[in-house]
Amino acid sequence: MKVQFDIQAIVEDYNQSAAVPFSGAVRFRDAAGQSAERGFGYANRSEQIRNEPDTRFGIASGCKIFTAVAICQLAEQGRLRFEDLLGDVLEQEFPRFDPAVNVHHLLTHSSGVPDYFDEEVMSDFSELWRKVPAYSIKTPSDFLPLFQDGAMKFSPGSRFSYCNSGFILLGLIVERLSGQSFTSYVEEHIFKACGMTDSGYFAMDRLPERTALGYIDRVDGADGADGAGWRTNHFSLPIIGGPDGGAFTTARDMEKFWDALLGNRLLSEEMTSQMLTPHMVVSEKSRYGYGVWMTYMNGELFKYYVMGSDPGVTMVSSAYAGAQPGCQLHVLGNIERGAGAISSRIDSALAAVRSQ
Known part of the structure; x- marks a missing residue:
């Protein structure tokens, strides 16, 4: 089914009540394979370099x-x-x-x-x-x-x-x-195998081109003599990521990853099924497999997803199931909030379409 959203309008709606406007990239692909994407805010505030759809972002625990x-x-x-x-x-x-x-x-x-x-x-x-x-x-x-x-x-x-x-x-x-x-x-057996050419475990003091700096905002503006109210996350995270978090990737590369995983190109069909089995019941709607979250609605699988949050990092990457197979949403940000709320807005819209 062809379903598209006005990404700009959804983010603007979020920004109306957000203490800090969303900064990052959003990419949505519907079940018919048509995609929409957009960057928001700045990858580098000092140099006024904007976030683009192909900007690389840290994804914190999203890489578990x-x-x-x-x-x-x-x-x-x-x-x-x-x-x-x-x-x-x-x-x-x-x-x-x-x-x-x-x-x-x-x-x-x-x-x-x-x-x-x-x-x-x-x-x-x-x-x-x-x-x-x-x-x-x-x-x-x-x-x-x-x-x-x-x-x-x-x-x-x-x-x-x-x-x-x-x-x-x-x-x-x-x-x-x-x-x-x-x-x-991981870089050889997963990123390379998926064609994720913009992804890697980059050192914080040696970031490659098109990589967003992570920003920690003070809403009261009290941080910094110039009143800017923000600082980067360079001293707030390990210098290089590892098994529990810290890789950098793009929204487009996350789409490649989900396609490879769900297409059984990283693992056999049997092993993929075992990884995506809901091994742990976390709440009424949430389950956990091997390194992956699942949302259930009315007892049925709604989506697989990963999420991450670190100082200067927010992300949710989702692959939908059920009535929207092939549909994906990736919200990657270089601030501390926003990805979850924006994803939830699109989840609700998709759930409404599903119930029709």
Whole structure:
């Protein structure tokens, strides 16, 4: 079915009540394959360089799905099983972890391992890097001192609790079994395989062309002697991304990724199905598979999606199911809010079309 939206009007409607106008790129493709896209705001405020549809953005936790695909690829090759215990696939010591933690638990945020950034009790990611220099975090193993000796939160498999540390551990597994650095593995076996030529794990102090700087806004304008009320996120994130977040990509490249994943070009049909199975019930409408969220409406699958939020980063990337197969929406921003609200507006419109 051909369904299109006025992206400009939707973003302007959001901006009317937003403390900070949306800055980023939006791309929508309907089930007939017709696309609309637009950039908003500035990729570089100081130089007045505007965001365009092909601008690269950081996507924070939106790239956990890449880690999950990497693990599923290794499982498909027979190098591990989802039932494998953490102690059997990693050599590092975790003295207070439950020995029953396995790969499936890590993929589904049900392991109970301590999180270096526990979103149930912490809200400011940048606070972490006041004691640990962000420029020192370059590989998955660099995160280990932040949680390796911590105590379990709950028994493995007993409940869902979003856990960044679990995906750090998955990245270490990828490195050990593949013999490659985590970022090299993803860039070769996922980005290259999908034709995602604008995507990568770029260093914050060496960003390539067409990459948006992330902005942290102070709504009261109190930050900065010039009254600008904003700063970049360069000192608020690890210098290079990894298994739990921090890749850069474009809206167009995310469309390529979903096409490859759902077209069984990254994994076999059976393994793709296992990855997209709703392993954990998070709420009435939300489920979680392996590195991927799902929304259910009236008991039926509405969409698969990933989302990310960091200082200076907001994103939601969705692939719709049911009555809108092939329909995709990608909202990538270089500020801290907006992607979720804009996505929700289009979700509601699509749900209305679906019910007709």
